[in-house]
Amino acid sequence: MVIQDLKLLIQKALKNLSLEAGDFTIEHPADMSRGDFATSVALSLAKQAKVNPRELADRIATELNLAKPSYIEKMEVAGAGFINITLSRTFFAHEMEVILKRGKLYGSSNEWRGTKALVEYTDPNPLKVFHIGHLMSNAIGESIARLIASQGAKVRRMCYQGDVGLHIAKTLWGIMRREGEFPSRRVPIADRVAFLGACYVQGSNAYEDSPEAKTEIEAINKKIYEGSDRKLMKYYKLGRTWSLDHLEGIYKKLGTRFDYYVLESEIMHDGVAIVNEYLEKGIFEKSDGAVVFRGEAHDPKLHTRVFINSQGLPTYEAKELGLNTRKWKRVRPDRSIIITANEQSDYFRVVLKAFELILPEARKVTEHVSHGMMRFADGKMGSRKGNIITGESMIEDVEKMVFEKLVGRDMPEKDKAGVAEIVAVSAIKYSILKQTTSSDIIYDFDKSISFEGDSGPYLLYTAVRAGAILAKADKEKIKGKIAPDAEPDAISRTLARFPEVVSRAANEKAPHYVATYLTELSSLFNSWYANTTIVSKDDPLSPHRVALTRAVRIVLVNGLDLLGIKAPERM
RNA sequence: GCCCUUGUAGUUCAAUGGAUAGAACAGGACUCUUCUAAGGUCUUGAUGUAGGUUCGAUUCCUACCGAGGGCACCA
Numbered sequence: 001m002v003i004q005d006l007k008l009l010i011q012k013a014l015k016n017l018s019l020e021a022g023d024f025t026i027e028h029p030a031d032m033s034r035g036d037f038a039t040s041v042a043l044s045l046a047k048q049a050k051v052n053p054r055e056l057a058d059r060i061a062t063e064l065n066l067a068k069p070s071y072i073e074k075m076e077v078a079g080a081g082f083i084n085i086t087l088s089r090t091f092f093a094h095e096m097e098v099i100l101k102r103g104k105l106y107g108s109s110n111e112w113r114g115t116k117a118l119v120e121y122t123d124p125n126p127l128k129v130f131h132i133g134h135l136m137s138n139a140i141g142e143s144i145a146r147l148i149a150s151q152g153a154k155v156r157r158m159c160y161q162g163d164v165g166l167h168i169a170k171t172l173w174g175i176m177r178r179e180g181e182f183p184s185r186r187v188p189i190a191d192r193v194a195f196l197g198a199c200y201v202q203g204s205n206a207y208e209d210s211p212e213a214k215t216e217i218e219a220i221n222k223k224i225y226e227g228s229d230r231k232l233m234k235y236y237k238l239g240r241t242w243s244l245d246h247l248e249g250i251y252k253k254l255g256t257r258f259d260y261y262v263l264e265s266e267i268m269h270d271g272v273a274i275v276n277e278y279l280e281k282g283i284f285e286k287s288d289g290a291v292v293f294r295g296e297a298h299d300p301k302l303h304t305r306v307f308i309n310s311q312g313l314p315t316y317e318a319k320e321l322g323l324n325t326r327k328w329k330r331v332r333p334d335r336s337i338i339i340t341a342n343e344q345s346d347y348f349r350v351v352l353k354a355f356e357l358i359l360p361e362a363r364k365v366t367e368h369v370s371h372g373m374m375r376f377a378d379g380k381m382g383s384r385k386g387n388i389i390t391g392e393s394m395i396e397d398v399e400k401m402v403f404e405k406l407v408g409r410d411m412p413e414k415d416k417a418g419v420a421e422i423v424a425v426s427a428i429k430y431s432i433l434k435q436t437t438s439s440d441i442i443y444d445f446d447k448s449i450s451f452e453g454d455s456g457p458y459l460l461y462t463a464v465r466a467g468a469i470l471a472k473a474d475k476e477k478i479k480g481k482i483a484p485d486a487e488p489d490a491i492s493r494t495l496a497r498f499p500e501v502v503s504r505a506a507n508e509k510a511p512h513y514v515a516t517y518l519t520e521l522s523s524l525f526n527s528w529y530a531n532t533t534i535v536s537k538d539d540p541l542s543p544h545r546v547a548l549t550r551a552v553r554i555v556l557v558n559g560l561d562l563l564g565i566k567a568p569e570r571m
Numbered sequence: 572g573c574c575c576u577u578g579u580a581g582u583u584c585a586a587u588g589g590a591u592a593g594a595a596c597a598g599g600a601c602u603c604u605u606c607u608a609a610g611g612u613c614u615u616g617a618u619g620u621a622g623g624u625u626c627g628a629u630u631c632c633u634a635c636c637g638a639g640g641g642c643a644c645c646a
Contacts, residue, residue, distance in 0.1 A: 025587065040589055043626065053626070079590050080626080125646075166645050207645095264646095290644050301574055309644040316646050346575060346641045372576085373639080405609070423609090435584055438576070440639065442583065451609050454584075454595040461609050469606045504587075516585060519594075530602090530611040549606095571609075 001500060002071070006037055006085060013063040019045055028497070032490055035074075035084035042081040053081030087496075092488035095496040099551040100482070107502045107558045112153035118333035119145045119155060122256065123340065125162040126243035127171040127236075129197040130250055132374045133341050135391035136441070139432040140371050141339040142256050142564040143511035148335075150562060151506045156331060158260040160323055161247075163240050164268060165316070167200065169221035170207055174199025175235050176220075182235070190392075193246045196239050197390075218311070225268075225313050250392065254425060255564050262326065264319050271314045271322030274358060275307045283357050293317070295350040298357075305350045320351045321358065328362035335365055337509070342370035342438065369509055372440035389443075398424040405451065411570055419568050423457050426565045430456030433563050434515040454519055459560060462522040463567045465529065466553035473535045473546045480547030491524050491548060498555050502562060511563055518559045525552050 006026050014021045024041040042057035049056055057077040064075050064083070073088040099106045121141020124134045141157075149155040162168075175182060178199060183192045206213035223229040224236060251258065275291055278284055284291050289310030295302025307318040314322075327336055338348070348368040356363040376389075389397075403420040411419070427450075432441060434454065451457040473480065486492075498517070505513040534545040557567045 025589095027587070027589080030586085030590070030593080034590080038590085040627090043589075047626065082590065123646095162646065170645095288644080292643065303574080303642050305642090306644040311644080313644090315644065319646095341640090342576065343640055344646085347646090349575085370576085375639080402609095410607085431583095439584090440577085444583080450583090450596070452596080453609095455609085457609055458595090461607080465607060465610080472606050508587090512585085516594085519585095523594080526610060527612085529606080530608095533605070535606055570607080 001503075002087070002091075003037070003500065005069075006039075009064060009067070009069070010039060010041060010060075012067070013060055014041070014045075016063055017059060019049060019060075029082075029084060032493060034078060034082075035076075035086040036493060036496075037085040037087075038082050039085075040082055042077075042083060046081065057081035057083055087488070089485060089488050092492045092496060093482050093484040093486065096482045096492060096547065096551050099495060099554055100480070100547060103554055104558060106554055107498050107562070108150045108152070109499060109503060110152035111503060112148055112151040112506065115148075115153040115334045116331070117145075117148050117153045117155050117335040117337065118158055118327055118331050119148075119337045119339065120158040120160055120327075121145075121339040122251070122258075123160045123162070124247055125167055126240045126247070127163075127168055127196045128200050128243075129193075130247060130391040132389060132391050132394060132443075135254075135394065135428065136371055136374060136432050137339050137341070138251075138254050138256060139429045139564060140369075140437050140511065142254070143429075143433055143514075143562060144337065144339070144369070144506075144509050146562050146564060147502065147506040147509070147511065147514070150502060153335070156259045156333070157256065158262060158327070158331075159251075159258040160262045161244070161264070162316075163263045164224060164265045166207075166217065166221055167204075168224060168236070169217045170203030171196055171200040171239065172203070172220050172224070172232060172236060173206065173213065173217045174202035175239070176232075177202065189242060189246050189249075192242050196243060222311055222313065250395075253395065253421065254429075255566065260331070262323060264323075267322035267326055268314045268319050269322070270325060271318035271320070272308060274321045274325060275314070275318050278358055283354065293350065293354045295353055298353050302350050302353055303346070305347070307354075317347075317351050317354075321355060324355055324362060324366060325359060328359060333365060335367070336362070337367055337369055339369045339371065341373055343373065344368075345370045369437070371437040374441045374443050376443050394428060395424060398427055402427070402451070402457075406571075409571075415570070419571050422566050422568045423451075423460060423571055426456030426460050426560075427451060428456070429563060429565050430459065430515060433511045434519075435512055437510065437512070456565060457571070459518050459522050459556060459565075460567055460571055462525055463553060463556040463560065464569070464571050466525065466549050466556065467569060469529075469534050469549050470546070470553060473542075473549075476535055476537060478535055478537065478542050478546055480550050481543040482547045483541075483544040486544050489528075491521070491528060491552065494521050494524055495551055495555055498559070502559075505562070514559050514562050518556060518563075521552065521555065521559075525549075 003026055011021050024039060026037050026039050029035055029038040042060055043053045046053035046056050061075055061077045061083050071088055071091040073086040075083055075085045078084050119141055122134055122138040124130050145155050145157055183195050203217060207217050223232055227233055275284055279291055284293050284307060290306045291308035292304050292306050294304050305317050306315050308314055352363060399420050402423045406416045406420060501513050501517045505511055534549055536542045560567050
């Protein structure tokens, strides 16, 4: 990448001037008209050199210009002592050719080559609804997986599903209360799963409101752990199968394919064994009949957590140890990334500290990436009210809204449902991925998800438009051809930055850099589109414009793909 | 009480320690005989408070104020 070359160039110039290079950065000027790159190295070195920054910048610029490579148009001093660097038109002509040539591969690199990365995300619970948190985890995890894969990492996706624990017992308690209503196989799967979700709500409310119910639910929990009650196990296994089948449909819609599925029930015994083993070694201790880990003994910012409860059952903590030990044994990743909501951040700090004492080499490669929660503009949606917006209902609602917009569009009726799904998923995913993953998302139920402006559909619309232009160019037999002497415009300059944006997004596990970038590119393209006739038989500039349009389309589609968003042909 | 995260236009979000803090939505004014108007053009408007570090702070540090989350047998 150019940026590395520039850095070397500047380092050499500094050395020739006998200046200590130190750590300096090369950035993009806020205003593109100033140049493609800028460095403030003169400003930071001025003090050491005991000269005024402007003079120093002049000296550095002069030195730089002595060995100016051909891909640079000019390097000049501006402002208080910035050195602005503008790349040459041949550079951009070449870069545009690279985009057209690499196509789908443009933006990928081998920065992460040799790294095997395991990404765990989504993590829904069978017998419970797929809620918005799972949607967020899925959107973010999928995008991070794609980003690091694009940089050459070998990526494995894992989904960890909680099929044991108190939440399951709550659902089963509800089922036992409504045994007569238990749906048959003839009922559509979505309705069967909705029944399970309703049973969970009932059980969950009862658990909090009634001490008797609480005791009953705890007893059910124990029975499931032991597998002792035949009737209970029948409903449990049936419900679990339905849930998992149903979830599979959601993953497909969202564009995720997992390489590994791990159920809590598969690793909980491992978790118990690990805790018991290290209980003897003194890492865990008994307290009030439970087995706990004293986090604060290792780090004052940590706290005590229960790994095995006083009934002898593993908590989420013990299972987590089982899971991560299995990851290490089965997959042996170089990077193990776990994506969950930030309400689990402190929990993970404690559990990972325990894990560090048990399997240090595995802990070293494990990191927890937390994302914010989705909150609602019109007050919180309490899960107890039963009228919560679930991940599924959200997709459905948005799909309906998109479908309505499609009425009267020049498009075959049979294609509309598919397009509505793509557009709806793009709207939801973009709204999650456009902002820093760590902060909460405010979901305004009245406005719902915008299809205008800074949105997923805006990006799709831009890509579709570019596609329509290319189709027209084909029809009129205008072949795209980059003009080597074309004046580089904001679009080409922006296009050429794509690989850098992707690399940064991957390294920082921050998809929003890509989302923001795509919106900026779309805005530039739409503006250009509005006052430029791209396809025009008589215009000698047309082939260049068509080629540029193709490059825009390639980058948009590639960028959307990195966000886990499909681009439709029409919309 | 302690810990974590977080405070930027009316609202929802951007801004690898750099130059004039960018968008979108909402409001106002325009814009389809032309490649998809889910578009484009113009327009009003912001860094919680007080210090500190720095040539330079929205960004780093400290305190305060506000918001969200977490802190033993849920996940």
